[in-house]
Amino acid sequence: MDFNALLDQSDEKYAKYLLSQDHLFKKIPDDQRSELIHQAIECGKNAARNFSATDLWEYCRQEAIEIDYFMEELKAENFRFVLAEFRLPNRIRINQSLLDEADEFLKEQEFLKDQRVDEILLAHELYHYLENQQKLFTIQKQMTYQIGPFKKQARLHSLSEIAATSFVQELLELRFSPILLNVVLLFPVAPDYSRELAKQLLVID
Numbered sequence: 001m002d003f004n005a006l007l008d009q010s011d012e013k014y015a016k017y018l019l020s021q022d023h024l025f026k027k028i029p030d031d032q033r034s035e036l037i038h039q040a041i042e043c044g045k046n047a048a049r050n051f052s053a054t055d056l057w058e059y060c061r062q063e064a065i066e067i068d069y070f071m072e073e074l075k076a077e078n079f080r081f082v083l084a085e086f087r088l089p090n091r092i093r094i095n096q097s098l099l100d101e102a103d104e105f106l107k108e109q110e111f112l113k114d115q116r117v118d119e120i121l122l123a124h125e126l127y128h129y130l131e132n133q134q135k136l137f138t139i140q141k142q143m144t145y146q147i148g149p150f151k152k153q154a155r156l157h158s159l160s161e162i163a164a165t166s167f168v169q170e171l172l173e174l175r176f177s178p179i180l181l182n183v184v185l186l187f188p189v190a191p192d193y194s195r196e197l198a199k200q201l202l203v204i205d
Contacts, residue, residue, distance in 0.1 A: 005202060006183065007111055007176050011169070014179045015041060015162045017204040022158035027145040036142060040159040043137045044166030047130055051171060056122050060092070065129060067122065069096040074189045083185055084121040086128035094121050102188045109184060111176050117185070120178050123171055127164035138163045 015037045019025060028036065053059035060067055070093050074081070084094045099118060106112055131138050138160040141153040168178045179201065187194040 003109065003111065003180065003184070006180055006198060009177070009201065011041065011166070011177060012037065013204055014165065014177045014201065017201055018158045018161045018165070018179070019156070020204065022156050024143070024145070024154055024156060025158075027154075028143060028156070032143070036156065036159060037162060039137055039142075040162040041166045043131075043159075044127065044163035044168075045170045047127060047134070047136060047163070048167045048170035051130070056119060056126060060122075060126070063129075064090060065126075066091045068093045069118075070094070071097045074098065074101055081186060081189070083181060084125050086125040088132065090129065092122060092125040092129070094118055094125075098185045098189065102185045105188045106184065111180075112184070115172075115174070117181065120168055120172065120174070120181060123168045124164045124178060127167040128160060130167075131160060131163070136163070 016033075019028070019033060019037060022028075057067070059065075068091060072095065074097050081098060082093070082095055083098060084092065086092050106117055130136070139155065141155050142159060143156060144151055144153050146152075165178050168174065183194050183198050183201070186197070
């Protein structure tokens with residue numbers, strides 16, 4: 001697969017994709033979407049700028065954050081692969097099975113040269129730890145919408161993903177969006193699904 005087109009996309013475009021996947025997306029007023037994306041991106045960048053540790057694994061050790069590299073059976077028809085996840089209060093899980101399966105393929109990708117993929121995944125999940133610890137913008141209720149005569153406040157979980165992506169890029173000085181790992185890591189296991197995801201990322205307006 002040629003990733004050049006994906007590498008050329010703007011961070012804002014990928015943020016729009018993530019926002020579009022939120023189950024409350026249709027309830028977000030059109031004129032608020034760009035501002036919410038901007039706030040999430042800045043939230044992630046600021047969290048990275050305020051993060052002083054240089055060794056993420058050592059930081060996790062000091063904070064008593066558990067890091068679990070887990071194994072699972074990989075099947076191409078399973079489109080709900082978990083690359084990594086954060087579980088409250090202090091556990092980060094990284095999918096070692098996907099890393100192992102994609103190892104040779106990852107080595108062929110020039111844009112990943114000198115990058116530890118598990119470090120990118122760890123940094124992403126570490127943001128979710130920090131947003132909860134520091135009560136950042138992305139865990140607050142960011143919008144109000146109407147259900148009949150009632151008004152409801154809600155949190156947009158996609159903003160956490162947007163901020164986590166921004167956090168990783170700022171912290172690790174990446175020249176590409178970490179969202180690409182969703183395409184790259186899944187390609188050796190589920191190539192059709194990976195190609196479809198790549199198409200979705202490219203068509204977001």
